[in-house]
Amino acid sequence: MLASILVLATDAATTATDLLDQAAGDAKTVKNxxxxxxxxxxxxxxxxxxxxxxxKFVLLPRITKVMDGRTDKVRDDLAAADAAxxxxxxxxxxxxxxLAGARAEAVAIxxxxxxxxxxxxxxxxxxxxxxxxAARAEAAAEIADAKARARSExxxxxxxxxxxxxxxxxxxxxxRAAQGRIVEDYVNAAGQN
Amino acid sequence: xxxxxxxxxxxxxxxxxxxxxxxxSWYGFNKIALINLVALVATxxxxxxxxxxxxxxxxxxxxxxxxxxxxSAVGFIRDGIIVETIGPDGLRYLPFLASLxxxxxxxxxxxxxxxxxxxxxxRMAGPAVLALLTWVYFIAVGIKHQGLKYFWNxxxxxxxxxxxxxxxxxxxxxxxxxxxxxxxAVRLFANMLAGHILLVTFTVLCITLWGxxxxxxxxxxxxxxxxxxxxxxxxxAFLQAYIFTILASVYIGSSMHAxx
Numbered sequence: 084m085l086a087s088i089l090v091l092a093t094d095a096a097t098t099a100t101d102l103l104d105q106a107a108g109d110a111k112t113v114k115n116x117x118x119x120x121x122x123x124x125x126x127x128x129x130x131x132x133x134x135x136x137x138x139k140f141v142l143l144p145r146i147t148k149v150m151d152g153r154t155d156k157v158r159d160d161l162a163a164a165d166a167a168x169x170x171x172x173x174x175x176x177x178x179x180x181x182l183a184g185a186r187a188e189a190v191a192i193x194x195x196x197x198x199x200x201x202x203x204x205x206x207x208x209x210x211x212x213x214x215x216x217a218a219r220a221e222a223a224a225e226i227a228d229a230k231a232r233a234r235s236e237x238x239x240x241x242x243x244x245x246x247x248x249x250x251x252x253x254x255x256x257x258x259r260a261a262q263g264r265i266v267e268d269y270v271n272a273a274g275q276n
Numbered sequence: 277x278x279x280x281x282x283x284x285x286x287x288x289x290x291x292x293x294x295x296x297x298x299x300x301s302w303y304g305f306n307k308i309a310l311i312n313l314v315a316l317v318a319t320x321x322x323x324x325x326x327x328x329x330x331x332x333x334x335x336x337x338x339x340x341x342x343x344x345x346x347x348s349a350v351g352f353i354r355d356g357i358i359v360e361t362i363g364p365d366g367l368r369y370l371p372f373l374a375s376l377x378x379x380x381x382x383x384x385x386x387x388x389x390x391x392x393x394x395x396x397x398x399r400m401a402g403p404a405v406l407a408l409l410t411w412v413y414f415i416a417v418g419i420k421h422q423g424l425k426y427f428w429n430x431x432x433x434x435x436x437x438x439x440x441x442x443x444x445x446x447x448x449x450x451x452x453x454x455x456x457x458x459x460x461a462v463r464l465f466a467n468m469l470a471g472h473i474l475l476v477t478f479t480v481l482c483i484t485l486w487g488x489x490x491x492x493x494x495x496x497x498x499x500x501x502x503x504x505x506x507x508x509x510x511x512x513a514f515l516q517a518y519i520f521t522i523l524a525s526v527y528i529g530s531s532m533h534a535x536x
Contacts, residue, residue: 116287121302122294123401126309130316131379131406137316138378139371142323146350147370149327149343 234270242266289476290398290469311396315382319375322346353377357522362529369528372413376406377521384468384513387475388506395468395513400461407461410524411453418531429534456527460520467516471509478502 242263250257297304326346339347353374358366383396396402418426431448432441478501485495 116290117400119399119401119404122297122304122306123308123399124405125302126305127312127396127402127405128409130309130312131375131409134316134319134379135372135375137320138323138375142320142327143350143371143374145327146323146343146346150347150350 238263238267238270241270283477283480286473289472290394292394307392307394308396308399308401311383311386311392311394312379312402314386315379315396318382319378349377350374353521357518357525361522361525362532365532366525366529369417369525373521373525373528376410376524377517380406380464380520381514381517384516385510387468387472387509387513393475395472395509397464397516398468398472400465403461403464406464406520407457410460410527411457414456414524414527414531415453417528421532422534425534426531430531434534456523460523464516464520467512471505471512474505475502475509478505 242259245266246257246259246262249262292307293299294301294304294306295310322342323346325341326343338344350370354367354370357377358370358373362369380397383402385395386392387395387398415426418430422429430452431445433444433448436444478498481498482495482502485491485498
């Protein structure tokens, strides 16, 4: 029994040793696919450093020069636009100030013209009214004269007719002056009525 | 093999035989190296096309075509990354950061380019090199701006009580000089490898379903997922290039000033 166990143990040990040897051999030949390899590192370094050098001395300068030129141009254009905008604002303010002055001046002129016109109108109205009043006074005087003249003529005529008629009736001359006063008083009283 | 789907081993997805040079040699040129070369050439050609005299003049013209593309990208890196993270002082680092952005973006975008279908950064070598160069670069910038005090300023931020320095210094030392390059490399590598494996998974699924009579009904869904993930990978390619570049910019900016 013991001999059998010893034989089994010896076989197991031999098998284990063989397996270990085989595993060690495999480990020596199989590479870990995750670990970096020297040749790939070598070429990656060469090509990257070459790209870096090209980028620094050949490739980037032409691009950045154009980009910087455009940036400068844009900045200058923006500055010019800002200056033009400031100039526009200043001119606008100047124009608005001038416009406000002109407007105030126009208002003043209009007010002065209006005042002058009003004064002129009042003067002319007063003159016209005075002229009308004078004309009216003259006309009234003329009317009064005409009325007096007409009354005088009427009084004379009436006196002549009445005195003539009365003298014809009584067949004797009358005091023409006294009869004339009576007729004149009558005419005046009739005129007042 | 799962449910009749035979998925290729991981090494078949990411390891490529040399196009020239002996196997395991330090200069063996494989598909990944070719992608890196194309990234260099494509970037150079794009910039040269954009920089032609005909397209550059007059300067007041609105940019069009390749010039528009390049100026937009450079403007994005300059104004969206450098000025935002470092400020105008950081514009001198534009060549390095632009190189990082274009190199990573183009090597990533090969994930969805027919006949390549392999992002260059799904191998650890590319991200490791870029992270290592970024690490050297921001340390060099720190020494240039602050002298050798940069190392002490980096691990002992201003305002930290002296009693806490034994705790803070090792943490800062680890996070600034060890974790930064490691996280840069692993983030890029892991994202691109994960995306690559996803696309391979759905491609293999589509191919397998094409020959399976009963499961053919599932094929449209699998194909739609493949198309959707392809679009998603284009976004990831750009996003990872942006993240790597902006983090590099942040690290460089933090090296310039002690108070950061």
